[in-house]
Amino acid sequence: MPHSMTTSELSRTEQDRTVVVLGGGFAGVAACRRLERRLPEGWQVTLVNADNAQVFTPLLPEAVGASMLPGHAVVPLRQLLPKTRIVTGRVRALDAERRTLTLEHGQTVAGAHLVLACGLAAHRALLPGMAEHSYALKTVGDALAIRNAVIGQLEAIERDGGPLQDDPRARFAVIGGGFSGIELAGQINDLVRAARRYYANVPRDALRVHVIHDGPRILPEVPENLAAVAARRMAKSGIAIRTEAQAAEINADAIALDDGTSIAAMTKVATIGTSAQPLMRTANLPMEGKRVTTHADLSVPDRPGLWALGDCAAVPNDGDGEPLPPTAQAANQAGGQLADNILRDIVGAPTQPVAYRSKGFMATIGDQNAVAQVGRLRLAGRSAWLLWRLVYLAQIPTGWRKLRIGFEWIWSCLFPVDIAHLRFRTSDDG
Numbered sequence: 001m002p003h004s005m006t007t008s009e010l011s012r013t014e015q016d017r018t019v020v021v022l023g024g025g026f027a028g029v030a031a032c033r034r035l036e037r038r039l040p041e042g043w044q045v046t047l048v049n050a051d052n053a054q055v056f057t058p059l060l061p062e063a064v065g066a067s068m069l070p071g072h073a074v075v076p077l078r079q080l081l082p083k084t085r086i087v088t089g090r091v092r093a094l095d096a097e098r099r100t101l102t103l104e105h106g107q108t109v110a111g112a113h114l115v116l117a118c119g120l121a122a123h124r125a126l127l128p129g130m131a132e133h134s135y136a137l138k139t140v141g142d143a144l145a146i147r148n149a150v151i152g153q154l155e156a157i158e159r160d161g162g163p164l165q166d167d168p169r170a171r172f173a174v175i176g177g178g179f180s181g182i183e184l185a186g187q188i189n190d191l192v193r194a195a196r197r198y199y200a201n202v203p204r205d206a207l208r209v210h211v212i213h214d215g216p217r218i219l220p221e222v223p224e225n226l227a228a229v230a231a232r233r234m235a236k237s238g239i240a241i242r243t244e245a246q247a248a249e250i251n252a253d254a255i256a257l258d259d260g261t262s263i264a265a266m267t268k269v270a271t272i273g274t275s276a277q278p279l280m281r282t283a284n285l286p287m288e289g290k291r292v293t294t295h296a297d298l299s300v301p302d303r304p305g306l307w308a309l310g311d312c313a314a315v316p317n318d319g320d321g322e323p324l325p326p327t328a329q330a331a332n333q334a335g336g337q338l339a340d341n342i343l344r345d346i347v348g349a350p351t352q353p354v355a356y357r358s359k360g361f362m363a364t365i366g367d368q369n370a371v372a373q374v375g376r377l378r379l380a381g382r383s384a385w386l387l388w389r390l391v392y393l394a395q396i397p398t399g400w401r402k403l404r405i406g407f408e409w410i411w412s413c414l415f416p417v418d419i420a421h422l423r424f425r426t427s428d429d430g
Contacts, residue, residue, distance in 0.1 A: 017043045018111035019342060022091060022101060024049030024077050025057075026328045027310030028117035030335025036083040038343055046085040048101055048109055052077055055140060058328060058392060061180070061364070063143040064150075065187030066418045068408050070140045072401075080397050091118075094283040099305050113342050116292060116300075116308040117335075118277050120326075126273035129250035134175070134268040137184060144422060146184075149267045150191055151421050157206075158199040168253040168264040170206045175247050175255065176271035177213025179221065179363050182230065184269060185211045186366025189239050194417040210263050211241045212255060218243065219371070221325075222361055226371040229380045230363065237367045277312060288314040291323075296353030298338045307342070309334045318353035330356050362388040368413075 019035055021028045024047060035045045053074040063070040077086050087109055093102040099114035122138055124131040135146050153169045172192065174185040189209040196202050211218065211234075218241060219227040231241055246258040250270070254262045276290035286293040286301055291314035293301060298315060300306040309315060311326045315334060324330045334354050341351040360374035362384065370384035379387060389409060396402045 014044070015110050016112045019043065019045045019113045019115065020099065020101065020109055020111035021045065021047045021115040021117060022049075022094075023115075023117035023119060023310065023312075024051070024054050025117060025119050025310060025331065026054075027331035027335045027338075028115065029054050029077070029080065030332045031115060031117065031309070031339045032081050032084050032335075034336050034339035035342065036081060038339065040346065043346075044085060045083075046087060046109060046111065047077060047081060048087045048089070048091060048103070049077065050088065050090050052086065052088050054080060056392075056396070057138070058183075060137055060140070060143045061183040061187040063140065064137070064146050064184060065191045066147065067187065067190075067412045068405060070144050070147075070422075072405050072408060073140055073143065075397055075401065091279055094279050096283050096285055096300070096303050096306055111305075113305045113307065113345070115338065115342075116280070116306070116312055117310045118279070119311045120274040120290060121277050123273035123275040124270075127247055127250055127270070130270055130273070133250045133252050134270045137180060137269060137271060146188075146267070146269055147191070148421055148423060150188055151195065151419055153266055154192065154195055154199050154202055154419075155421065158201045161201055166264055167206065168266045170202070171208050171210065171263070171265035172267045173210040173212060173255055173263055173265035174269050174271060175212045175250075177211050177215065177218035177220075177241070177243070178271065179219070179361075181211060181213070181269075181271040182218055182234070183364050184271065185209050185239055186234065186237075186364055186369075189234075189237060189366045191417060193238070195419045198419060207238070209239045210265060211239060212245050212247055212257070212263065213241070213243050214246045216244055219363060222363065222371060223373065223378070226373065226378060226380060230365045230371045233367070233369050233380075234365050237369075239366070274311075280312060288323075297341050297351040298334065298354060299341070299351065307338055309338050315354055318355040319357065324354065324356050325358075329359060362391065364388055 021032055032045055032047050053076050056073050059073040062068045063073050089103040091101045092104050100110040102108050122136045136142050157169050172188050174181045192207045217227050247255050248258040249256040253266055254264045256262045292308040294308050294313050294315050296316050296318050298307050298309050300308055310331045315324045317324055333356050337354045344351050362372040364370040368385050369381050370388045372379045372384035372387050
């Protein structure tokens, strides 16, 4: 595999026949997969990413709940994109005019086309105390840290002889009632309920998972009747849902709400709050809030050869003019369209706008339940949960990886939950 190349190592001809993609998420990978199959002979696609793997973010809650190993929520980019040059490292500077990226160690990567697909950053300063007293869920490391925190609280309660009433160690809170927050709350609830049998000093009725949402109902992206079904089933499984509640401050052992009340919890996860990548702010790009402005064909205005898609871009949908939603489904569709538009641009053909149409949605809610809509078909319960797993399993690349994850999911249904506290320490840590 070619090493990271500097501008001086690349001939002008090579630069003129290179498509550079920044970001190894769903949008960037989808674009690369189509480009590496269809680029004209002599052209090269280069993917620049901080890590050498793609994170399947919808599977991160499964890693939190020990339904799958954390490492199975990622796919190595070099295996996923065998014909793409992979360059790992953080980007420190972006020259939009010259379509050049400068990496942390001084390397530069340039191309005739530069695609921005770097997503959004977590806005950890959105609330007082958020960065200090809560977790985010963006990476595999986040998922592992949350799982360790949950198990660590059970260990602490067991060690100290059991909780008092409303003990914050036995309370787990998720801020945000969208897809990520609801799926995470369901997985945490499953984990603590399944693990409790191994902790004699932890009464079942002492454990409680809270969801705090500022809107009138959870899952605002789904039809109201399905959201209501999800709320009822989650409440039945012991999850406390607080709607129209605005978190004002996050403390070490509680979340203060703007109505003056508070919710006790030692383990807190905030699935709200995003901001533009710092790189976007300093690159003199047209912005709509925290996203790069684009035309409907994903090109950036007045920046020839520059494109943007995914969560970092405000892409107007050709169907209704509304920005594309920040979902994996939209990112995959836009990635394919972007690749086609670059190919059209190379041969001098007119580009086409993105015409995104949702194929449906799915959200797991814990206890082997989910809600889903595919076309006009609406499902809730075990059937929707099975559909969720089948759909995401189909999206996992390579047959052997599908087999591994499928086997692991079956294993998690048949055998006790893994409650190992995966604290990675070296021998030198003591």
